[in-house]
Amino acid sequence: MDEMTTDHRFMQLAIEEARKAEALGEVPIGAVIVKDGEVIARSHNLRETSQNAVTHAELTAIQDACEAVGSWRLEETTLYVTLEPCPMCAGAILQSRIPRVVYAARDPKGGCVDSLYRLLNDERFNHECDVSEGVLAEECSAMLTDFFRALRDKKKAQKRAMREVE
């Protein structure tokens, strides 16, 4: 096996987080925040479990990282996330001054880093990020596609079962 790069290694941890979300029936998205080569926060999407709209992987990881470093400024950190951030999470990245963001798959429907907007690279805001995309993108993309396919299959099976009962 080729030696994995640092970015691949940390994205693998973000994928592990996404798998925890999947195990709970949540859309599989995971994030980790790294400082000086150490993971200071790791989190996964918990929207359904928590019934709290803001519990996206990135947002809770940012909250945990602020607690870990004792500051709202997450200087010298890198955030790894399996899917391109939404407007809320891109905004939280700006608010916490994270200097570098690495994401795996693009989100053409809601992504605000490259797809619909480029919120992390707008010089009118008081912070801009260095962004890398595409790290383990295929794996992260397949994880989401498989999840939504399984969800559709489950709903179809439920409908069939309902019709049989009627």
Place this chain on the structure above:
Amino acid sequence: MDEMTTDHRFMQLAIEEARKAEALGEVPIGAVIVKDGEVIARSHNLRETSQNAVTHAELTAIQDACEAVGSWRLEETTLYVTLEPCPMCAGAILQSRIPRVVYAARDPKGGCVDSLYRLLNDERFNHECDVSEGVLAEECSAMLTDFFRALRDKKKAQKRAMREVE
């Protein structure tokens, strides 16, 4: 005194929240979320006190409102906030499906509802909001201007005091 409209009444409560932030030395921004004529969440900016980058008034109000209704969907609610929301808070409004947002003053440097972007009215996202602006805008704007002026004066006085010590 003229009878205040409902929007004015709830914006007054948001201003009360902002004053709580100010008393803590925080940038004075407050928010309330209303459902069926009742306040279900009220919050103020706590970034410095909490040292947590995501503790903007709107975001914590949304978290509290989700807890209050037991759902990540804040249907049939209105969010009142003293300043035009930033990208993070605008994104959290979309994520929580809040149908109506009323804000007081525009934020030309970071506002993402009308000033820099119109995130709450982009049909590519899976939610759009009805937005009203300008309710008690002068009062909210003056509150912020006064806060930043006092902060500058304090810093100048500190510098003078430092020079006298040297």
